[in-house]
Amino acid sequence: MTDTRKPVRKAVFPVAGLGTRFLPATKAVPKEMLSVVDRPLIQYAVDEAREAGIEQMIFVTGRGKGALEDHFDIAFELETTMKERGKDLSVLDCTRIEPGNVASVRQQEPLGLGHAIWCARDIVGNEPFAILLPDELMWGEPGCLKQMVDAYNRVGGNLISVLEVPHDEVYKYGVITPGDVDGPLTEVRGLVEKPKVEEAPSNKIVSGRYILQPEVMRLLETQGKGAGGEIQLTDAMARMIGQQAFHAVTFEGRRFDCGSKLGFVEATLALALEREDMGADVQALMRRMLG
Template structure:
């Protein structure tokens, strides 16, 4: 068996229009909407860094410049804060090592699979991670760290999954499970939005992936699937059986920040965990619920 190559690169598909959050996203990328005081994209990048990933690849579209600027040096801001003796450590997570921030444009909205394919030249012949910023995954360690730890043992392709009540499976992609070993489950197939009575499991795919570079060859065919888009799920399904494929059941919480309710839930949940604001937020919530 050949040595397992480390995961050094992560792809962040951030070209979407964010129409569900209009008018807020008319001029601001949805990935820059803050959960308390950090934009969504920052949570995803922090998660990747915790997992030892070095290079962040943003697949962007028009109007997404602020995402790149967020991770750049802000000389005027930092100089002014320094002169006023303000604490600069709050900006530390926004600094990426020079050369480790890469962007590529997805000029046409042809789906998640197409967005990933746009990063093919940067990914090269290395395995890589994918993080969907809309899926805010909170855990200790984070979701991608849990996945990288599993990858270091089994190699191949991995996806993160979560258990949901059976009546909810029709809203998600689910796996057809094989052998289980703790949090690790062999993936025999992927089923998109099955009826709950037909679902092979209640383990849903949840926005984090580690894939071998061969997936790019599969995506090269530009074959369109559901919704007339190039689907990443279709490309992954073709790799099952040809390469090891496992799911990692995430130990933590997932917030669907692609929905307004999920966004509010994430903000409230994270605020209640912060020592600097938890008591005030809890008291505020109690007052609002009493009305």
């Protein structure tokens, strides 16, 4: 059994999906590179991880995802041209990651989120690790993963972020069976993936951020297919409950489902309205469009 209070230094980003809901935009561009205002989704997720103290970013990719790695590389031609024209290069600072702190591994078959995480097993090693789903843009101060790491440093074990949704929407998500509550922390006594509304144990849904102990990888090794005929991470996590401490952290912030077109538009408008350099203009633009 590993020490369940080791520091969380690594984060896995499952980015192998085809993004079919955004075709034709995602025919040649990874969905994680679609921009909300002026930053791609993957940048928001990496920024959130950095704020939480994550040192190594692990991308689980698929074919045609090279732009993700290029985004965090040095663009010599671009930077040289910008310097020659007297442009400010600080806008690119967020795209720089220390050499050796980005790793990628291929998920050759679309066998589910659990399988994608398992593909990173050798890079994760025997350490706790975070998982961030870039489709879910979590917006708050501090960020969602920072809130979770702060909680992890107190209780250790495994943590997931949760949000409350209307009860008739629970069938779309992983849902927790809640136990004792201590502020934003809720003991997790069970997990179920996409339950029927009448069978859901709560309306607290798993919301795309996780801190897990490395034992989950050994469970995923033999994990059978679950909901949707895929290898579900939720099923493997459920098997860890009772074996290690398991808590949910209710995120204080906003979640945008950028895997849907409506959620993507909502995120773009919401974040644009918060920007000092454009918020007032966007608000005025919306007023004109609406009336």
